Amino acid sequence: MSGNAKEQILDFVRARYPQADIDETQDIFALGFVNSLFAMELVMFIEKTFEVTIPNDELKIDNFRTANTMAELVDRLSPARV
Amino acid sequence: MTTLAETAPGTLQVTDRKSARAFVDTHIVPYADAYDRQGRVPEELLERMTAAGLWAPFLPRDTGGGEMDGGMDLVTLGEVHEEVGRGCSSVRSLLTVHTMVSWAVQRWGSPAQREQWVPALGRGDVLAAFCLSEPGAGSDASGIASNVVEKNGGWVLNGVKKWITNGQRADLFLVFARTATSIGAFLVPRDSPGVEVTPIEDMLGTRASMIAEISFRDVALGPDALLGPSGFTAGMVLTGTLDLGRYSVATGSVGIIQAALEACAAYASRRTVGGSLLKDLPLIQAKLSDMVTDARAARLLVAEAGRLKDAGEASTIMATWVAKYFASTAAARHASEAVQIHGANGCGHDYPVARLYRDAKVMEIIEGSNEIQRVTIASQAEREII
Numbered sequence: 075m076s077g078n079a080k081e082q083i084l085d086f087v088r089a090r091y092p093q094a095d096i097d098e099t100q101d102i103f104a105l106g107f108v109n110s111l112f113a114m115e116l117v118m119f120i121e122k123t124f125e126v127t128i129p130n131d132e133l134k135i136d137n138f139r140t141a142n143t144m145a146e147l148v149d150r151l152s153p154a155r156v
Numbered sequence: 157m158t159t160l161a162e163t164a165p166g167t168l169q170v171t172d173r174k175s176a177r178a179f180v181d182t183h184i185v186p187y188a189d190a191y192d193r194q195g196r197v198p199e200e201l202l203e204r205m206t207a208a209g210l211w212a213p214f215l216p217r218d219t220g221g222g223e224m225d226g227g228m229d230l231v232t233l234g235e236v237h238e239e240v241g242r243g244c245s246s247v248r249s250l251l252t253v254h255t256m257v258s259w260a261v262q263r264w265g266s267p268a269q270r271e272q273w274v275p276a277l278g279r280g281d282v283l284a285a286f287c288l289s290e291p292g293a294g295s296d297a298s299g300i301a302s303n304v305v306e307k308n309g310g311w312v313l314n315g316v317k318k319w320i321t322n323g324q325r326a327d328l329f330l331v332f333a334r335t336a337t338s339i340g341a342f343l344v345p346r347d348s349p350g351v352e353v354t355p356i357e358d359m360l361g362t363r364a365s366m367i368a369e370i371s372f373r374d375v376a377l378g379p380d381a382l383l384g385p386s387g388f389t390a391g392m393v394l395t396g397t398l399d400l401g402r403y404s405v406a407t408g409s410v411g412i413i414q415a416a417l418e419a420c421a422a423y424a425s426r427r428t429v430g431g432s433l434l435k436d437l438p439l440i441q442a443k444l445s446d447m448v449t450d451a452r453a454a455r456l457l458v459a460e461a462g463r464l465k466d467a468g469e470a471s472t473i474m475a476t477w478v479a480k481y482f483a484s485t486a487a488a489r490h491a492s493e494a495v496q497i498h499g500a501n502g503c504g505h506d507y508p509v510a511r512l513y514r515d516a517k518v519m520e521i522i523e524g525s526n527e528i529q530r531v532t533i534a535s536q537a538e539r540e541i542i
């Protein structure tokens with residue numbers, strides 16, 4: 075699940091920032107990609123793609139820094155976790 | 157107090173474009189110029205809107221027996237707001253800010269906040285206003301000076317908000333203010349001690365939207381006043397709320413184009429110049445054809461943004477910027493041409509086009525001015541490479 079999620083999240087970020095060369099461990103905040111518009115898009119993308127609702131207490135910067143941490147978030151929130 | 161909602165239970169329910177059109181043609185169109193002159197929307201119409209279920213029909217509704225349905229989809233909501241905007245941009249503005257706050261509470265509120273506010277916002281028993289702009293900060297939201305400090309487990313709010321639509325009448329304010337670490341959104345009931353509302357009269361457009369300046373002096377708020385997450389995602393409350401407001405303003409702008417078109421089509425069919433009906437003159441036909449075309453194009457852009465919202469697609473945010481940019485600029489262009497087609501009659505009180513012209517200008521400023529829209533759309537231009 076998380077391997078697939080990671081790739082899908084990376085594809086989403088790369089599609090938004092085609093000039094960026096990022097991998098799953100890079101901090102997209104440190105790279106300066108995240109403004110409030112993109113943050114909102116990212117949350118909507120994750121909720122729609124993985125059919126999860128991100129509760130307020132999971133909307134923390136550390137959950138969104140890298141594709142890895144976002145995939146972990148998706149794993150935590152997915153009801154059919156294996 | 158007995159309200160119209162109780163005394164007029166048979167008031168038409170607004171559930172779609174058709175019923176919205178009927179409501180607007182009966183209760184708004186005949187009076188919109190009077191509201192504009194009086195500088196306010198009468199309480200009777202606000203109550204009628206409550207009775208019609210117009211305030212926030214997208215909120216989940218209790219369908220009886222404890223069952224909830226999902227509420228109106230956003231494409232339909234957009235069609236309803238277009239119809240209201242066709243009748244009166246001031247009324248549509250009241251709906252817009254109420255929609256923004258209601259959505260924000262539903263989307264970001266804690267269970268306790270939702271329980272406290274959502275049913276009343278849904279019915280329209282509590283009317284809401286959105287408080288971001290200040291005397292010193294508009295386009296640049298990061299420049300706001302209003303602030304909160306934590307005290308006794310709650311918050312103390314200080315600051316001044318300006319140009320607040322429905323500030324004169326609203327019961328609940330969603331106020332954006334600086335916290336120690338970022339910007340937060342706070343729910344502030346109007347009757348909180350330290351809140352002072354000063355009406356702003358005589359605006360250029362949306363003159364009946366009951367705009368106010370609101371000052372907050374040492375307003376003590378409980379811990380439950382903060383709406384949504386704090387930290388980096390607090391900005392998302394603002395982004396998401398403005399996105400829905402922008403969508404509503406885009407739909408209202410389509411309504412202005414439609415109203416201009418309808419007024420001009422009627423006038424050009426009656427008015428003769430040098431023995432010809434206006435509608436037979438090629439230069440007038442050119443103006444009418446552009447109105448027809450832009451009304452359709454703007455409506456399609458808005459519908460696409462709405463469809464993406466209903467699908468939960470992230471691309472709705474950019475689609476909404478584009479729709480609002482196109483619709484608001486087209487509304488300003490065509491409202492100006494509508495005055496032109498009416499000649500001196502367009503400058504007087506006997507036709508609605510002067511009001512449309514003034515209202516349309518406002519659409520180019522609110523919820524992201526034209527310049528900000530162009531900057532934002534251009535910054536994402538590479539996404540459009542296919």
Ligand SMILES: Cc1cc2nc3c(=O)[nH]c(=O)nc-3n(C[C@H](O)[C@H](O)[C@H](O)COP(=O)(O)OP(=O)(O)OC[C@H]3O[C@@H](n4cnc5c(N)ncnc54)[C@H](O)[C@@H]3O)c2cc1C
Pocket residue numbers: 253286287288289290292293294295296318319320321322359361362367518521522523524525526527528531
């Ligand atoms: C009728 C009406 C109702 C309103 N209702 C509300 C409400 O309910 N709640 C609320 O919070 N606010 C409300 N507002 C305020 C509105 O949101 C602001 O007017 C708007 O955000 C623009 O801010 P400003 O007026 O401070 O202009 P400024 O930000 O001072 O901008 C001045 C000019 O500079 C341009 N500009 C700004 N930045 C740039 C840039 N980077 N590049 C190029 N040009 C730029 C702007 O487009 C504008 O033309 C309302 C305003 C009006 C007129």
